[in-house]
Amino acid sequence: MSFTSNMRLRLVGLRPVIVLRPRQCIGCRSISASSIRRVNRAVVYTENGDPSQVLSALTYDDLPPPPRDTLNIKFLLAPINPADINVIQGVYPAKPSLTSLGEGRSVFVGGNEGLAEVVHVGDGVSGLSSGDWVVMTKPQAGTWSSSSNVRSEDVLKLPRADALTEVHGATMTVNPPTAYNMLHDFAKLKKNDWVVQNGANSAVGQSVIQIAAARGLKTLNLVRSRPDLEDLTRKLKALGGTEVLTYDDLADRALIKTIMNDWTGGKGIRLGLNCVSGKDTSAMARLFGSNAYLVSYGAMSKEPLSLPTSLFIFKNLTSVGFWQSRWYKTHTRQDKENLMETLVDLVAQGKLKEPEHEILSISAHDSDEVAGGKIRDIFTKMSAGQYGKKVLLKFESAK
Numbered sequence: 056m057s058f059t060s061n062m063r064l065r066l067v068g069l070r071p072v073i074v075l076r077p078r079q080c081i082g083c084r085s086i087s088a089s090s091i092r093r094v095n096r097a098v099v100y101t102e103n104g105d106p107s108q109v110l111s112a113l114t115y116d117d118l119p120p121p122p123r124d125t126l127n128i129k130f131l132l133a134p135i136n137p138a139d140i141n142v143i144q145g146v147y148p149a150k151p152s153l154t155s156l157g158e159g160r161s162v163f164v165g166g167n168e169g170l171a172e173v174v175h176v177g178d179g180v181s182g183l184s185s186g187d188w189v190v191m192t193k194p195q196a197g198t199w200s201s202s203s204n205v206r207s208e209d210v211l212k213l214p215r216a217d218a219l220t221e222v223h224g225a226t227m228t229v230n231p232p233t234a235y236n237m238l239h240d241f242a243k244l245k246k247n248d249w250v251v252q253n254g255a256n257s258a259v260g261q262s263v264i265q266i267a268a269a270r271g272l273k274t275l276n277l278v279r280s281r282p283d284l285e286d287l288t289r290k291l292k293a294l295g296g297t298e299v300l301t302y303d304d305l306a307d308r309a310l311i312k313t314i315m316n317d318w319t320g321g322k323g324i325r326l327g328l329n330c331v332s333g334k335d336t337s338a339m340a341r342l343f344g345s346n347a348y349l350v351s352y353g354a355m356s357k358e359p360l361s362l363p364t365s366l367f368i369f370k371n372l373t374s375v376g377f378w379q380s381r382w383y384k385t386h387t388r389q390d391k392e393n394l395m396e397t398l399v400d401l402v403a404q405g406k407l408k409e410p411e412h413e414i415l416s417i418s419a420h421d422s423d424e425v426a427g428g429k430i431r432d433i434f435t436k437m438s439a440g441q442y443g444k445k446v447l448l449k450f451e452s453a454k
């Protein structure tokens with residue numbers, strides 16, 4: 056549905072609230088006689104810096120009806136991913152564009168990934184209708200917002216399955232595809248072969264464990280030591296992880312021998328996935344057999360990656376990088392649709408669960424000041440480390 060310009064603005068507390076009357080709504084399937092208070096809100100920033108300092112919440116008017124080849128979408132849920140922090144800091148290669156919002160302020164809207172529902176379809180759009188779930192293929196689409204007008208070519212329709220939740224949908228375009236592609240595009244692995252990964256409790260790591268298990272691969276999962284290690288080990292094994300160790304365990308030479316000789320039958324491991332780098336990844340590389348691939352996709356330790364030269368000479372190690380954004384740029388729409396179908400199919404079979412998460416709901420009753428405070432607060436907590444859960448933002452837009 057689209058809302059026209061003859062809507063009234065009222066001030067409720069400090070917050071302008073748009074009051075829509077039923078006759079002003081075009082194309083509504085049904086609407087109650089009482090008025091609807093909508094609050095469109097976005098998490099925005101005007102300069103790069105620490106997210107816990109530079110982010111604020113901004114209320115904005117309803118958007119005009121979508122022009123030709125464009126959709127009006129309502130975001131249902133959007134995650135905060137580590138790369139979003141780097142984007143806000145200004146140290147990530149993908150940059151958002153400035154957007155004019157809320158009384159014409161030029162702002163950057165945060166958020167790259169998210170699940171949205173189609174509200175209104177502009178002329179010339181085919182294959183999408185209101186109520187469909189869509190995910191973004193355009194990077195830095197400003198998903199930390201209530202609604203947006205987006206080009207139909209910048210979204211993919213998400214296949215629906217009973218088991219597919221909003222959390223699955225909101226986290227479907229970055230981490231599971233990264234895990235899937237890294238497991239398929241490099242080493243050619245057979246059933247019972249081993250994969251070793253660090254940051255194994257991350258959302259990508261949880262996807263790696265499950266997608267590998269669905270393929271019959273064994274995973275050696277490395278995590279940082281922590282007081283609740285047993286609990287974490289139990290969770291990762293419940294997802295299908297074969298073994299869970301800490302980086303500190305890799306100092307144990309006898310254990311390395313056991314892994315190389317007993318666990319992998321003398322072959323060593325042929326695929327390593329790295330989102331940490333630093334010395335712990337150098338230690339992980341000792342587990343590689345001949346012709347292994349080390350695929351690096353993150354650097355959470357902020358340390359460089361250093362590998363023994365001997366691994367390249369004597370074991371023919373290949374060390375490469377993977378970026379899901381590049382995959383999206385270099386693959387066809389059909390490839391992207393096929394990948395989404397494969398992942399939703401895994402969800403439908405119960406083989407790909409939601410990541411460990413918590414939802415930060417921003418109430419329509421919160422002022423922008425209160426909403427901004429809640430958002431900055433979560434970034435402060437996350438930056439303290441070992442937060443342990445993917446945080447997703449939900450804007451309650453109507454009351």
Ligand SMILES: NC(=O)c1ccc[n+]([C@@H]2O[C@H](COP(=O)([O-])OP(=O)(O)OC[C@H]3O[C@@H](n4cnc5c(N)ncnc54)[C@H](OP(=O)(O)O)[C@@H]3O)[C@@H](O)[C@H]2O)c1
Nearest residue numbers: 137233254257258259279330352353355356377378379441
């Ligand atoms: N290249 C790509 O296309 C691509 C795609 C998706 C994600 N990524 C990258 O993959 C990584 C994980 O993303 P995610 O969304 O899965 O993250 P996430 O769920 O937020 O998890 C973050 C992970 O990083 C670990 N970590 C944080 N600081 C660390 C440090 N100083 N040393 C070692 N480990 C540390 C955390 O371990 P603790 O629990 O011990 O804190 C946790 O396992 C990020 O670097 C992200 O940018 C890359």
